[in-house]
Amino acid sequence: MKKIIALAVILIGAASCQESQKIAFVDSEKVYEEYQEKIDLEAAITKKQEDFKKKTDSLGMAYQMEAAPMQAKFSKLSQQQQQTNPEIAAFSKKWQMIESQIKAQEQSLQEQLDKDLKELNTNVEEFIASYAKKNNYSFVLGKNNSGGLVYGNETSNITETVITELNKAYNSKDDSKTTNSETSTKTEESDK
Numbered sequence: 001m002k003k004i005i006a007l008a009v010i011l012i013g014a015a016s017c018q019e020s021q022k023i024a025f026v027d028s029e030k031v032y033e034e035y036q037e038k039i040d041l042e043a044a045i046t047k048k049q050e051d052f053k054k055k056t057d058s059l060g061m062a063y064q065m066e067a068a069p070m071q072a073k074f075s076k077l078s079q080q081q082q083q084t085n086p087e088i089a090a091f092s093k094k095w096q097m098i099e100s101q102i103k104a105q106e107q108s109l110q111e112q113l114d115k116d117l118k119e120l121n122t123n124v125e126e127f128i129a130s131y132a133k134k135n136n137y138s139f140v141l142g143k144n145n146s147g148g149l150v151y152g153n154e155t156s157n158i159t160e161t162v163i164t165e166l167n168k169a170y171n172s173k174d175d176s177k178t179t180n181s182e183t184s185t186k187t188e189e190s191d192k
Contacts, residue, residue: 021138021139022135022136022137022138022139023137023138023139023140023141024132024137024139024140024141025140025141025142025143026128026140026141026142026143027143028142028143029143031124032124035120035124037120037123038120041116041117041120045113045116048109049109052105052106052109056102059098059102063095063098066091067091070087070088070091074087074088128140138152139152140152
């Protein structure tokens, strides 16, 4: 633990010795609220969802209109007779196919939505990174619920150094445990 704290102090000291860096932040929620491409995407999604709902509602009405006379016609048949009736089987098969087409369309709409949102996020991140580089920002932080770095100058990235040093500290701690357990094992063997 002491090694990790010492490592953190050294890394903070090294970071503070670097030249002064330009840092900014972006209110991510506001950017997404006011970004026109996102507004247009939401409008297009809403329109597609409304059109899809109209289509499924009209199919539901058609099903009910077609099913009502069949129910009246075949309601007096036994369960077994209904299951073996070719007219009922054809009706069921037809609507099962329509239902699976609706599910496929619904899945396709969801996949397109996910793709569009991912592309939108990528465009925003690339724009912010480009803007930061153009205006000589070392870091752009994101102001949002989770907080986070939106852009960071690669020369200031100490991730690999921290990983290396943490692994060294962990391995040296692991080595001391191994040495202690080997010593205790040897002691136990000599006691026998």
